[in-house]
Amino acid sequence: MTATAVAASVPVARGYRFELVKLWSQRRVRLLLLTCWAGPALFVAAVSQQSTLPVDTLFGRWMHATGWAGPLVTLGFAGTWALPLLTSVVAGDVFAAEDRLGTWRHLLLAVRSPRRIFAAKVLASLTVIMLLVAGLAAGSTAGGLLTVGNHPLVGLDGHPLAPADAAGTVLLAWICVLAPTLALAAIGLLGSVALGRSPMGLLLPVLVALGLQLAQMMPLPVPVRVALPGYAFIAWNGLFTSPAQLGPLLIGITVSLVWAVTAAGLAYRIFLRRDFTDQAYDGAGRRALTSGLLPLAGVLVVTIAVIVPVTGGPSSGIEQDKVQRSVATAFAHLYRLQTEQLHRPAVTEVQLDTSAACTRGGGRLEPQGPGNDWRCVVSWHLPGVPAAGSATYQLDLTPDGRFMADGDGPKEVNGYFLVRTPAGDAPNPLWQFDGTVALLPTVPKG
Structure with missing residues (x-):
């Protein structure tokens, strides 16, 4: 009852x-x-x-x-x-x-x-x-x-x-x-x-x-x-x-x-x-x-x-172009932060024109999906400097789209965890940084 x-x-x-x-x-x-x-x-x-x-x-x-x-x-x-x-x-x-x-x-x-x-x-x-x-x-x-x-x-x-x-x-x-x-x-x-x-x-x-x-x-x-x-x-x-x-x-x-x-x-x-x-x-x-x-x-x-x-279908959502855009965007923002630390002339993201070329498994694997074998080479330009700068990162990219970029040189850009500023040593924002890749379909800027 x-x-x-x-x-x-x-x-x-x-x-x-x-x-x-x-x-x-x-x-x-x-x-x-x-x-x-x-x-x-x-x-x-x-x-x-x-x-x-x-x-x-x-x-x-x-x-x-x-x-x-x-x-x-x-x-x-x-x-x-x-x-x-x-x-x-x-x-x-x-x-x-x-x-x-x-x-x-x-x-x-x-x-x-x-x-x-x-x-x-x-x-x-x-x-x-x-x-x-x-x-x-x-x-x-x-x-x-x-x-x-x-x-x-x-x-x-x-x-x-x-x-x-x-x-x-x-x-x-x-x-x-x-x-x-x-x-x-x-x-x-x-x-x-x-x-x-x-x-x-x-x-x-x-x-x-x-x-x-x-x-x-x-x-x-x-x-x-x-x-x-x-x-x-x-x-x-x-x-x-x-x-x-x-x-x-x-x-x-x-x-x-x-x-x-x-x-x-x-x-x-x-x-x-x-x-x-x-x-x-x-x-x-x-x-x-x-x-x-x-x-x-x-x-x-x-x-x-x-x-x-x-x-957008049954994929992992992690694709080469998304990874490259995410790494390049984060690098450009953090490069400006490092520039401010070092009291160098200010520069904008547009002037830097940052890009990234990312591969996986040394180019032997399809550049998509999660893994700790991603490698990205970031390139940028400075006003008045004819040669482009470049820096290398090793990426550990998890299935949920989060990645940690670990700097792999050159030393003066991202190869060391400290930078020498006029006020003394400070953490290098370009040495390691976290980021995220949008898993849903995105429309590139521009």
Whole structure:
């Protein structure tokens, strides 16, 4: 027999407050809130004072230069590990806790409406998750600004962002990752409802996030890559190019929201159909497969079919001309930064007329797709100098379009990590730099 709502049921607002109090009473939730608000500030402040920086992380090499790099390094870590764990602890346990404690009958007698119980628990868990995300963003920003200062940030194509622009873009990047966080939270709710007291419900968001990370590391076709709900954890990188690469980001956000609504709807449906009088209830069993997993798999298939015309077909999205444009653009911007460091005469990107010739595998492999065997020779011109300058870079290009360019000479341009300036030695912006290749079809400038 399934419990049904009767007259004089408790309003959602009262149930929401009650669920918030229950969550706050849990020591682990209070510890997580404290950690998310204080931990990132201490982490960013400590790393920014070190002589070695996390250069393998996006914007990690700029943590000595600006306080706005800290929240972006934290954002990269949060999307990989912290946010899946937080959604598991909060959303993945909000329903299962009642099964473990055997309190469903008492809760139903108090509230008298399964629908309002579901709404209150969902709203309370999302409130806590949003507070945790806000703590990560605010704490890391405060740590960076207080330790390093409010200085310009260098984007992923080498262009400088003024402090005000950096602040707005960093905030927007954190807002964008709320969509995949909601998707993981909804998956956690689904696991908590469908699997009952089973620990698999608690682990489901972490396992899903791990699977999505492994998938992004594989050479998947672009339609499959951007159709995964975790892609927005990566696509915010496009905000830090000029012009911004908004296409992949908007697709990633839309896909994440579709998954969030679908998973939450499935959890709601399973919750209303369960038998609350069964004290031995231990999850939906095989029904969890048909009611949860299969519909989400169907969403993935439909999403891929819809995205294929937009992404230009089942390719990796990494092509020679895109790589060459990205490397040349970043080099031109960073060359101007180096020129300013050395107090040389100012030069514009138009005057430099920078170009890049990139090959893969020493010219033996087709110049497309990810790999650490890309090699680019960058050429540029200086006003009044007849001979063109050239510099060589080795590229490590990942399947999601991110690359790290490692300078391979000449020494006075990119062959050493320091440059001698009138004020003393300074980090050489052309020695190593990060960049991103737009995976969706682009139209060349001009």
